[in-house]
Amino acid sequence: MTKLIINGLKASIEGKQILKGINLEINGGEVHAVMGPNGTGKSTLSSVLMGHPKYDVTDGFASLDGVDLLEIDVDERARAGLFLAMQYPSEITGVTNADFLRSAMNARRGEGNELSLIKFIRLMEARMKNLEMNPEFAHRYLNEGFSGGEKKRNEILQMMLLEPKVAILDEIDSGLDIDALRIVADGVNAMRTEERSFLIITHYQRLLTYIKPDYVHVMMQGRLVKSGGPELAHKVEAEGYDWIKEELGITD
Ligand code: ADP
Ligand code: MG
Numbered sequence: 523m524t525k526l527i528i529n530g531l532k533a534s535i536e537g538k539q540i541l542k543g544i545n546l547e548i549n550g551g552e553v554h555a556v557m558g559p560n561g562t563g564k565s566t567l568s569s570v571l572m573g574h575p576k577y578d579v580t581d582g583f584a585s586l587d588g589v590d591l592l593e594i595d596v597d598e599r600a601r602a603g604l605f606l607a608m609q610y611p612s613e614i615t616g617v618t619n620a621d622f623l624r625s626a627m628n629a630r631r632g633e634g635n636e637l638s639l640i641k642f643i644r645l646m647e648a649r650m651k652n653l654e655m656n657p658e659f660a661h662r663y664l665n666e667g668f669s670g671g672e673k674k675r676n677e678i679l680q681m682m683l684l685e686p687k688v689a690i691l692d693e694i695d696s697g698l699d700i701d702a703l704r705i706v707a708d709g710v711n712a713m714r715t716e717e718r719s720f721l722i723i724t725h726y727q728r729l730l731t732y733i734k735p736d737y738v739h740v741m742m743q744g745r746l747v748k749s750g751g752p753e754l755a756h757k758v759e760a761e762g763y764d765w766i767k768e769e770l771g772i773t774d
């Protein structure tokens with residue numbers, strides 16, 4: 523059974539402490555949502571879990587199925603089954619989307635288990651069709667000139683091909699109109715299994731009506747300060763975060 527464990531995780535950037543002790547356990551098949559005001563460290567948490575080198579982990583522990591994530595680099599974390607759909611996906615000139623997807627996929631599958639070019643193309647084209655992406659996007663440079671919504675679909679395409687154990691989706695709904703949101707959410711829901719887990723970062727309840735979470739957490743000032751079920755997302759959407767600050771005596 524898949525298990526992601528995050529314990530007492532603290533991280534800083536350029537000497538500024540952002541994550542101040544994150545505790546979270548995600549079991550196989552669970553969908554966890556994280557909400558929270560801008561600048562509280564949600565993207566930092568996803569980047570630190572994925573292993574972005576610009577952050578310094580100063581304390582704590584994170585593991586996926588017994589693999590100590592903090593001891594291995596980004597590539598190895600991907601191979602271990604972790605995936606991050608970034609809030610702001612990078613553009614890479616000179617590397618086509620198809621080339622990128624194929625090498626990421628083969629790296630995840632491991633030596634000796636690579637897909638043939640024909641099988642890869644068939645699979646990529648089928649998934650692009652699911653996501654209603656124009657086939658020409660396969661041959662364009664990675665994310666270059668893609669609109670915000672196209673980048674988000676492309677992140678989901680990567681997720682579908684990489685078949686991670688745990689997918690972290692950082693504001694996958696931002697920049698999507700309602701039709702694109704439904705397509706992306708259908709793509710995510712099609713990937714839900716009893717084994718695969720999701721950590722979904724969003725500002726909006728709307729996404730969570732399409733992708734139903736089992737647990738909702740609120741992050742404030744680098745900590746997960748409140749957890750509940752889907753009703754917590756409704757309350758946050760209706761009332762904002764001030765009531766949580768009051769409840770916890772947080773001043774800023
Ligand atoms: P969220 O995703 O919740 O909006 P982030 O994780 O993106 O928040 O940012 C958390 C904090 O880290 C913010 O206060 C932001 O200004 C700060 N931060 C992010 N990147 C840098 C950086 N390169 N240098 C200094 N501070 C940064
Ligand atoms: Mg933000």
Ligand code: MG
Pocket residue numbers: 564565566609692693
């Ligand atoms: Mg963010």
